[in-house]
Amino acid sequence: MPPTIQLTKLCKSFGANHAVMDVSLEVARGEVLGLLGPNGAGKSTTLYMMAGLVRPNSGRITLFGEHFQHNRLSILKRMGVLLERPVFYEHLTVERNLKIHAQLSGVEVNLHRTLDLAGILPLADHRTSTLSLGMRQRLGLARAMVNEPELLLLDEPTNGLDVEGNHELLRFLRRLADEAKVTILFSSHQMHEVETLCDRVAIMNEGKLITCEQTESLLSYDQTQVEVLLEGADRAAKKLADLDWVAEIDVRPGRLRLRLKTANVHQLTSFLVNNGFTIAGIIPRRRTLQDYFLKVMNKQPEGDAS
Template identity: 40%
Template sequence: MIPQETIRTAGLTRAFGGKEALSDLTLSLSAGEVCGVLGPNGAGKTTLLKLIAGLLRPTAGRASVCGFDSVRQQDDVLRHLGLLIETPVFYDHLCAQENLALHLAYMGTAGVVDDALARVGLSDVGEQPVGQFSLGMRQRLALARATVHRPAVLLLDEPLNGLDPIAVRDMRTLFRSFAADGMSVMLSSHILGEVEQTADRVIVLSQGKLAAAAQIDALRAAHPHDLEDHLIKLMNGGSSCRN
């Protein structure tokens, strides 16, 4: 069976003030796949995710989600996407259930709040004000909000920043469980270990350009002792063969 393609970009390019933040990026992602976007600060990770979501317009090239063009069909794109791009904002005086119900009403989409909360392990605290939540709980609630409409694709921009090790582990398990359900997950990070332990495949960005794209297993096999050095070199613009 050919895996269903969910994200496709072709020659995707975005410049700010004449300087390219993302250059000529062509990639595709399949249902059920977790793709890590690895790169140092300023490499173009957020720009890539925003272009896929249609939150930025490309200077050249295009992106699509489930066959819908990210610029011309942004409403369709957003229906198929779960987004975690900026620090999530909630109504702190309202409970988790109310926050998700308001989100669904605002978006005009269908979804089951209790299921979404159960999925991220927040059923027991669904009636507590979100202002009482820890950072890890807020991030899990953000994930519940991003997935309450059961999107085909989840875009996560540095979703593990600032979390303690237990919360990082819990989030990673959740990303994998969404992928096991057939969702495509694209997550960015500047931390190698986060990508290596979460993703099936990694793309490395360096100054807006694709420095490498490879399956994590293939990378590990090719660099059993120096994977970290190898990826750091790529992130800093060093050359490498592609797997």
């Protein structure tokens, strides 16, 4: 089975501004790919090109194994799109807006069921101009899913949602990917959302795709950063400070946070035991996506990281 998304050497410039440069990417069916990057990295332009709103200067977009430019309509039928800050016909009701979208998508669906799924059924008769940001985002999601898409392009979909709504949405999207095998391209600035939801993470900067890795491999335990639970943390810190294989020490009541120059937890344990300390536990620190993101961005030439 061909990958759902296949981008090959995609380029887009707006005048002298190279928004996207040579981006190549593959996303399998049912996979959730998080797209991260600072503002102006080219994430939205990539999504806009895949949604057919922006024409690439060069490169190729293949979705569901079909060339996008040549099979635009059949591909769009299978896609749902939520762009940042969803806009609606403000003088129309929530239900009418959704109906228009369903009509243009060529599908007949139970609108009330879709609105119920998005948690905005009680607002069906309200004008969209009266909706809060969170409710607008929910309607945007309902609209993206009205045609039961096989591919969802989501540009900052949790923007404006409250904590509960955010959690619900991430769970819902995960279920869509796992059970209905919906492929999701998820662009966000919120690292924890990408960390929770996405199978893989792609990081873009200045129009280029810097890296694309499995989320799980990025979040593995970091043996060079450990937290040691022990009595006499102050004394232990003083002794450790003289050692050349210890890079950083952060003293907390009853514990030490250490960054080691080499990943040798055994050496640390021996040193502490030999100096008479009783260790209650050693916890290797789990990397966060933010750590990885910052690390990757710092690898960029000076001035690139934001």
